[in-house]
Amino acid sequence: MFPPSFSHEAEVISYIPFSDGVDDGSWPMDQEERARRYEANLRSLSSVVTRLAAAGRPVTCMVCTFSSPVVGEVAREHRLTFAVYWIQPATVLAACYHYFHGHDEVLTEHANDPAYEVTLPGLRPLRIQDMPTTIVPSKTTLDNPLSAIVLRALRLLFEQMDEEVKPVVLVNTFDALESVALAALQPYMDVFAVGPAVPHDDKNESEEATAAQIHLFEHDAKPYMEWLDAQEERSVVYLSFGSLLSYTKRQAEEISHGLQSYGKPYLWVVRKEGRAEEVDLCLSEATADGGKGMVVEWCDQQRVLSHPAVGCFVTHCGWKSTLEAVVHGVPMVATPSWSDQTMNACLVEEWEVGVRADRDAEGALTREELVRCLELLMDGNPKAEHIRANVDNLQNRA
Incomplete structure (x- = not known):
């Protein structure tokens, strides 16, 4: 739950909690239960609009993402201007x-x-x-x-x-x-x-201000940032599949063997939530190679992508990660899984700012495919140089 308000420049922004109908964290599959929760969501949000009007702070426009369609219904009920904020391409x-x-x-x-x-x-x-x-x-x-x-x-x-x-x-x-x-x-x-909705990278921002930023998961940035500082320019493979995707034992093994086989330094993000013990063992083996690789549970992706040591980004191609790579000028190995990620990977290919890694019949990124893509992006061949030029151009336009 958010605090009741966040004061900044005469309270430009205020946070007001309301029920989204899934307060217990569950996703109801039963149609009647979904309808009941939707009605609860509608009533809760509508009451917020009513209370604000009564307090002399009437709502004049409502904006929602596709995950909150109830907003449009409430806006129509109160005869308010309605807009959609589309968070995908x-x-x-x-x-x-x-x-x-x-x-x-x-x-x-x-x-x-x-x-x-x-x-x-x-x-x-x-x-x-x-x-x-x-x-x-x-x-x-x-x-x-x-x-x-x-x-x-x-x-x-x-x-x-x-x-x-x-x-x-x-x-x-x-x-x-x-x-x-x-x-x-x-x-x-x-x-x-209205994009790219990526925070401005302020090189002069204090460590205190950076530490005060809000992240999905708690983590300590100092170890991996110091490790990146010790690496050569554009030498590090950064790999992260975002906040939702979990790893099977086989997928962790394929990536671990692929990264070790390729031989260049790597920073690999693997969330702890839902991780099986077999995956933990695989990660332990992945970092037992004299410091060549580093595995972390989460990181400040903005800081990592803007670091000069990072040479490419192996990504699930969530739109946020894709835009961040574009803004920070990092070539991508696109490994889409579901939702908009498949089309985002298609766009990465169209813009020629990365290469697409195909998954096998089980949906896994194999070690051979990972190495093939890393060699295309990181080994100074004509294709890598062409992609690098496109990356730099698109970064400037962003």
Whole structure:
């Protein structure tokens, strides 16, 4: 729960808690239970708007992400301006829009043909394998219950947007990245590129200010930052799959052997939550090589990516991580798993700021594939030089 308010420049920002209907942390799969919790969510948020109006601080506009479609309903109830903040690429927004507006059949029909190309209005041809797995599930994500929950939330959001004359959508992107997709969306909505939503990298910021930043998980930055300081420029492989993905024993082994086989220094982030003992043993073996590699449970990704020692970023291609790599000028090995990550990896290839690592039939990144991609990005060959030039150009435009 947030504090009641955060005062800054005459209380520009205030935090007010309300029930989202899942206060116990569970995700109800039963339809009746979902409906009950949705109503509780709606009533709770609506009461916040009513209380603010009664206190002389009326709400004039409501903004939500696709994970909070109830906001649109509350805004309509109180006759307030409503806008969507889209936290994924504009290309994903376009794909989802057209899925819910007449193109769902063609996408579903060819779901088992990864190489099949679909042309959506205003966009270049896209392969089925590059589509967000929430609308076109892959073999490895077909039974993911979270995908079904996200799809329901998206459907509700687009239904609410369709009730607007021309919905307003703020997208975390910028023109140099997605000018085609942004233009393709304009006939259907007022879309504004408001990104990249990445904190400014202030080299002169004090250690106290840096330490005061809020992170998802507690961690001590000093050990890994000092370790990075001791490495050569652009020599370190940084690998992180974000805050949600967990590791199987096999996946940890494949990555560990791949990193050790490649032989360059690496900083590997593996969250402790849900980690099996077999994975812990594998990580212990990965760091028992004379200091070549370092494994941490979490890190300040902004500081890591901006460090001159980092030569490439092996990433799951969450949009936040992708934008951070672009802003800090770090080439990527894209290893998407689900949701928008597949399309984000496609965009990384399109911009030529990284290479895509294919996962095997079980959804694992193999040691051989990891080494192949690292050699392409890190070994000074013509392709690596071409990608580096594109990375520098896009960083400047960001």
